[in-house]
Amino acid sequence: MAAIDATHDPALTSWVASANRDGGDFPVQNLPFAAFRRAGSREAFRGGVAIGDEILDLGALAATGLFAGTAGAALTAAGEPTLNALMGAGPEASAALRTALSQALRTGAAHAARLRALLVPQSAAEYRLAAQVGDYTDFYASIHHATAVGRLFRPDNPLLPNYKWVPIAYHGRASSLRVSGYDFIRPRGQLLPAGATVPQLAATRRLDYELEVGIFIGRGNALGASVPLAEAESHVFGLCLLNDWSARDLQSWEYQPLGPFLAKNFATSVSPWVVTLAALAPFRSAWTRPAGEPPPLAYLDGAAQRAAGAFDIELEVSLETARMRAAGLAPQRLSHANFRDSWWTVAQMVTHHTVNGCNLEPGDLLGSGTQSGPDPGQAGSLLELSAGGKRPIALADGEQRTFLEDGDRVTLRAWCERQGFRRIGFGEVTGTVLPGA
Numbered sequence: 001m002a003a004i005d006a007t008h009d010p011a012l013t014s015w016v017a018s019a020n021r022d023g024g025d026f027p028v029q030n031l032p033f034a035a036f037r038r039a040g041s042r043e044a045f046r047g048g049v050a051i052g053d054e055i056l057d058l059g060a061l062a063a064t065g066l067f068a069g070t071a072g073a074a075l076t077a078a079g080e081p082t083l084n085a086l087m088g089a090g091p092e093a094s095a096a097l098r099t100a101l102s103q104a105l106r107t108g109a110a111h112a113a114r115l116r117a118l119l120v121p122q123s124a125a126e127y128r129l130a131a132q133v134g135d136y137t138d139f140y141a142s143i144h145h146a147t148a149v150g151r152l153f154r155p156d157n158p159l160l161p162n163y164k165w166v167p168i169a170y171h172g173r174a175s176s177l178r179v180s181g182y183d184f185i186r187p188r189g190q191l192l193p194a195g196a197t198v199p200q201l202a203a204t205r206r207l208d209y210e211l212e213v214g215i216f217i218g219r220g221n222a223l224g225a226s227v228p229l230a231e232a233e234s235h236v237f238g239l240c241l242l243n244d245w246s247a248r249d250l251q252s253w254e255y256q257p258l259g260p261f262l263a264k265n266f267a268t269s270v271s272p273w274v275v276t277l278a279a280l281a282p283f284r285s286a287w288t289r290p291a292g293e294p295p296p297l298a299y300l301d302g303a304a305q306r307a308a309g310a311f312d313i314e315l316e317v318s319l320e321t322a323r324m325r326a327a328g329l330a331p332q333r334l335s336h337a338n339f340r341d342s343w344w345t346v347a348q349m350v351t352h353h354t355v356n357g358c359n360l361e362p363g364d365l366l367g368s369g370t371q372s373g374p375d376p377g378q379a380g381s382l383l384e385l386s387a388g389g390k391r392p393i394a395l396a397d398g399e400q401r402t403f404l405e406d407g408d409r410v411t412l413r414a415w416c417e418r419q420g421f422r423r424i425g426f427g428e429v430t431g432t433v434l435p436g437a
Contacts, residue, residue: 001233002278008421015116019051024052024425026051026273027052028102028106033083033238034273037125048125071099071100089218095278127181130240131362138244138366141368144373146369153252164293167348169353186433189247206247209404210245210246211372212243212367212371213315217237220235226355229302241271241414241429242271245266245269247266271428287310309347313426322406341378382403406434406435407433408432
């Protein structure tokens, strides 16, 4: 596990003034990575690091030759159009680059004037997915979400017996992953209307979001070689936000016996910024199971996981309807959860994914599954908040929602706060529903 070091010092400030504002997502203690270029340009995408409201252009920084050794090699990898090479270089390389960037961006840095010319305003940038994602796997790691959804689909047997033992997941479709800001057409597929005995092909009427944490794989593992729990985090580059849009009526008709298909593969939105595990070191939390629950099998258990295997990440969902947007009203927060309530940790998900010898590659993406907390207001989907559509949600402007309507824009945000450390954030991931054909 990454250790707390000088880069986390809460007293550090940056010569980039916007990074020093209280409550900002990107102080010098964070330094998340993305792949970007100037909006509307034909420039090549390259790596960038967020500092306040700016992006430090890592491609341009690599050309200066200011960084040497491991940090210099990592910087060269970060200047490529995607971050796969940086991710695959492993935590030693990304940690060396993080330390060098921290030193270069803090107040009093020797080359501040030279680096100032390499800043690009975030408002003037466009992004692509941070990595070329070869494979995408979506887990089901929140027991609160699994139980709530199980009650809707299987009232007499909400939680299947394997759930508390197996980190459940399915392989999703990587080709429909999109960076934040993607506006997608309402999908259609087969659904079975209430009371009907014959399905129909139609646009979904029960479109939903899912509040998830994304996990970018760093160093890969060879086919046939599993990753032990103690080494799992050395195969993780960092975390991001993920919205796995879902068509619940398609899902309820198709999900048995092989799981999600058209209900999930039409769009998955991913935030541009990836927060490294090194940046998250101060925000680790104990991983616990309630008394009386079965312990995990030995390959998924360990003292280090129990002591600090979870991450204390606040998660938030807000909704902006077309009517709100036209009236200039602020989006409305729908729910607030925390990643530490997940039944399975990041390391456990990686270890279980590879225990059969499955090979993960740099830039592969794992989704945590919908993150919901124990309280009703901590639900990570409309399916839960509206009790399967039976309890409409009242919005402040007088509208109601059970599921998403055309023109609705959903925004996910996340941040970490702990006394004695600077708050850091993940930025946001947004997406808007467009009318179907």
